[in-house]
Amino acid sequence: MKREAQDGEKTIVADLVIPKTILDDIIAHAKELTPYECCGLLAGTNGVVSHLYRTKNIVAMEGAQNLSSFDSAKAAHLERLSPAERAEIAFVMDMQDFSSAKKDMRNNGLDLQIVYHSHPHDPARPSVTDIKIATDYEEIWPKINLPIPAYLIVSLMSPEPDVKTYWIKSGCVTPADVLIR
């Protein structure tokens, strides 16, 4: 899904452009919450990210795993863990935060570009659960008037954070071409 990001007069051929300050903010969010997973949204226009919205990970909230598209193995695994431990291996976004962010995007004429989350203990690539839920969500985005976003994952597994962005379409994962500047 190559598109041309518009940077003022200049056309940049990349899927997405993320300002360095926003990238730093994502990493800071991940570090603040580690060993728990963080999650949030990036919005902008024409592939150029300009806004970050931190959202709460409410996976530890009673009943959260029952209303998320976790497969039965993952749900059973989560069931066996304490609420705090659940947040180390999963996230469920607070949809009240999501609604507020979506409203702000609309008021500012922005589009959702990226959904981000962290992997405190794992590499920066989508897990089986990430792929399944992103695929389930493909039919939801158009119904809530949002474009299908890219997925950014920040891994804190190594001392140096690793950030990667992907498109997830029909169960297929392809790296997104991201320009940081």
Added chain:
Amino acid sequence: MIKVRIPTPLRPVTKGQGEVETKAGSVVEMIESLNSTYPGIKDRLCDEMGELRRFVNIYVNEEDIRFLTGKDTPLKDGDEVSIVPAIAGG
């Protein structure tokens, strides 16, 4: 009739159906009405106080009920309601 889209995680409660129809004059009535046909659905969507749980959103004709009048949002014949589960991952 109101058309209600059911997300994958709720389909075990609706006997596998991804879309159901019901009669209701508001979102709260819709939830009650669905619950009488599909017992347990209300508990998945609402907390003990009857408030919409934080890991679910409901949209009426693509509009978020949190920015309409919440669960009292009126419904009329032909409206389309989407129940949307939280964005999640592992």
